[in-house]
Amino acid sequence: MPDIQTTLYTMPGTCSLAANIALAWIDAPVAVENMKYGDHKNDAYLAINPRGKVPAIRFADGDVLTELSAILAWLGAEYGGEGYARDSKLGRREAEALSFMTTEVHAAYGPHFAAQNFAKSESAQQEVKQAAYNKLGGHYERLEDNLSSSGGDWYLGEKSFADTFLYVLVRWLDQTPLSLEDYPALAAHRNRMEADAGVKTALARQGMEPMDAA
Numbered sequence: 001m002p003d004i005q006t007t008l009y010t011m012p013g014t015c016s017l018a019a020n021i022a023l024a025w026i027d028a029p030v031a032v033e034n035m036k037y038g039d040h041k042n043d044a045y046l047a048i049n050p051r052g053k054v055p056a057i058r059f060a061d062g063d064v065l066t067e068l069s070a071i072l073a074w075l076g077a078e079y080g081g082e083g084y085a086r087d088s089k090l091g092r093r094e095a096e097a098l099s100f101m102t103t104e105v106h107a108a109y110g111p112h113f114a115a116q117n118f119a120k121s122e123s124a125q126q127e128v129k130q131a132a133y134n135k136l137g138g139h140y141e142r143l144e145d146n147l148s149s150s151g152g153d154w155y156l157g158e159k160s161f162a163d164t165f166l167y168v169l170v171r172w173l174d175q176t177p178l179s180l181e182d183y184p185a186l187a188a189h190r191n192r193m194e195a196d197a198g199v200k201t202a203l204a205r206q207g208m209e210p211m212d213a214a
């Protein structure tokens with residue numbers, strides 16, 4: 001009998017969308033609770049994740065799992081079947097890709113999302129933001145090269161959870177001075193993802209729209 005009380009907590013526009021897409025792809029029996037921005041700092045959610053960040057999964061027994069890459073690994077192991085098996089070459093590459101996306105790309109967005117944590121004055125904040133965009137430009141080049149050398153359809157040559165996080169990161173690029181026009185493989189990947197039924201389901205669950213896929 002599926003554990004219907006296990007719940008994934010998400011918030012619009014955030015990296016939690018990747019876990020939400022993964023849920024849709026493997027049809028895992030996990031409920032989704034999409035909070036509105038701000039509710040992640042309310043007592044009710046802080047009791048679940050005291051760091052006030054999404055995503056988090058709360059299990060029926062009250063245990064809580066945070067960190068997107070750990071959540072994706074658990075989903076793959078528990079519900080992924082052979083398609084998302086972890087003890088395969090694809091599984092190893094997926095873990096590598098998700099680590100890079102988390103620790104390098106996501107982390108490099110720090111000054112973009114919260115420049116005040118890095119510098120005090122407006123001009124110093126602009127400087128740290130610019131430094132972040134320079135770094136991100138290099139990261140997106142690496143993502144573009146990896147995707148292209150895998151054939152262009154899927155980040156690792158086959159559909160994997162790496163594609164879910166890549167899609168989120170490509171959406172975020174639009175908020176920066178970087179241009180998706182400079183990354184044609186990433187642009188095509190975004191369009192492929194937005195034609196996918198699971199991505200549509202996850203976007204709707206999170207109250208989000210596809211980007212212009214023209």
Ligand SMILES: N[C@@H](CCC(=O)N[C@@H](CS)C(=O)NCC(=O)O)C(=O)O
Binds near residue numbers: 015040052054069
């Ligand atoms: N290392 C964490 C990062 C989680 C994280 O930073 N989540 C962001 C959304 S993408 C968040 O909840 N931000 C809200 C805040 O910090 O106020 C992970 O990979 O899950």
